[in-house]
Amino acid sequence: MxxxxxxxxxxxxxxxxxxxxxxxxxxxxxxxxxxxxxxxxxxxxxxxxxxxxxxxxxxxxxxxxxxxxxxxxxxxxxxxxxxxxxxxxxxxxxxxxxxxxxxxxxxxxxxxxxxxxxxxxxxxxVKELGGIHNLCGECKQILDDEGSWQSIDQYLKDHTKMEFSHCICPTCAEKFKAEASTISAS
Structure with missing residues (x-):
């Protein structure tokens, strides 16, 4: 101009x-x-x-x-x-x-x-995750870039802007109730 x-x-x-x-x-x-x-x-x-x-x-x-x-x-x-x-x-x-x-x-x-x-x-x-990440099939821990294992929620919190609030899903709640009733019955 x-x-x-x-x-x-x-x-x-x-x-x-x-x-x-x-x-x-x-x-x-x-x-x-x-x-x-x-x-x-x-x-x-x-x-x-x-x-x-x-x-x-x-x-x-x-x-x-x-x-x-x-x-x-x-x-x-x-x-x-x-x-x-x-x-x-x-x-x-x-x-x-x-x-x-x-x-x-x-x-x-x-x-x-x-x-x-x-x-x-x-x-x-903006933090963005991409590529292939190693995730334990049993405990669901993830292998980070330094080669150490950490929980998936901590990894996502460190690498994104995600915050977590822990709760129990309906499937796990049913499983927990069944285990609790088995333990209390014995």
């Missing part, structure tokens, strides 16, 4: 170049129509309101230049015609709207980049 001051400088340069060109180009040609492009450029660089202001300011300055340098050809009536003014305002509104759309896209793009950066940071903190 271009710096705001650079955009303003380009817009001012375009207006000055337009007015200078009107003084030195052949006065018998309707070069004032280039003003529509200047208004559009200002609106696309800075916004709708500055484009409209430039459109309004170019009318008297262009009239003055043509009055001074045009000689026998008079474009003064065309400069204030509704069609010419409408084209200037249309350029200011359309290109100003496009400028504000580009700004909102740039703002959303920055927000998306920031959110993506935060998500990448969070993703880098």
């Amino acid at each position: 271009m710096n705001k001051y650079v955009r303003v400088l380009i817009a001012i340069t375009a207006v000055i170049a337009y007015l200078g060109a009107l003084m030195y180009l052949p006065p018998n040609q309707p070069f004032f129509l280039l003003g529509i492009g200047v208004v559009g450029l200002v609106a696309s660089l800075i916004g709708t309101v500055p484009g409209i202001v430039v459109a309004l300011l170019l009318i008297p300055s262009t009239s003055y230049i043509y009055a001074q340098f045009a000689g026998g050809v008079s474009y003064a009536s065309l400069l204030v015609s509704p069609v010419y003014l409408g084209m200037k305002f249309l350029a200011a509104f359309a290109l100003g709207k496009m400028h504000s759309g580009k700004l909102s896209v740039a703002i959303k793009d920055e927000a998306l980049k920031e959110a993506n950066s935060r998500l990448q940071g969070a993703l880098s903190q």
Whole structure:
């Protein structure tokens, strides 16, 4: 995205170049129509309101230049015609709207980049298990990377963000009740 001051400088340069060109180009040609492009450029660089202001300011300055340098050809009536003014305002509104759309896209793009950066940071903190791990079929202990056996719950707690709350599943509860009743019966 271009710096705001650079955009303003380009817009001012375009207006000055337009007015200078009107003084030195052949006065018998309707070069004032280039003003529509200047208004559009200002609106696309800075916004709708500055484009409209430039459109309004170019009318008297262009009239003055043509009055001074045009000689026998008079474009003064065309400069204030509704069609010419409408084209200037249309350029200011359309290109100003496009400028504000580009700004909102740039703002959303920055927000998306920031959110993506935060998500990448969070993703880098995620612990993930993968590959094949040795697990004892009897006691369910797991062989860790250092070669020592530890309980599966401790291993998962160390290598993930898991927390455990111990309880008894219904199958083991039935098994425990059966063993307890056998022990109490004896």
